[in-house]
Amino acid sequence: MAQSNHTAPEENEQSRRFTAGDQVQITKEQGIPDCIGTITKKYVNSALVKLEAGGKITPKIMEEINGRYVVSYRHLQKVQSEPENA
Numbered sequence: 001m002a003q004s005n006h007t008a009p010e011e012n013e014q015s016r017r018f019t020a021g022d023q024v025q026i027t028k029e030q031g032i033p034d035c036i037g038t039i040t041k042k043y044v045n046s047a048l049v050k051l052e053a054g055g056k057i058t059p060k061i062m063e064e065i066n067g068r069y070v071v072s073y074r075h076l077q078k079v080q081s082e083p084e085n086a
Helices: 059-065
Strands: 023-025 035-042 044-049 067-074 076-078
Touching: 023 067, 044 059
Parallel strands: none
Antiparallel strands: 023 035, 023 076, 035 044, 044 067
């Protein structure tokens, strides 16, 4: 019996909180300093995050990791956007 070619990752309680395109704060992740990035792809237990240069993310770090890093959902928090009519 052939398996379906299902490309979307399985959803779980942690992954449902995020969607591709969300801006997130990365904290306590081993290998990179706390920083901000944007989710570009979701996996079952983690997400591929495109990092924003600046702050603790030096040009050297950006070069070493190609500006992207896979991060566990446990270490991500959505960045709240400011209301437009505040």
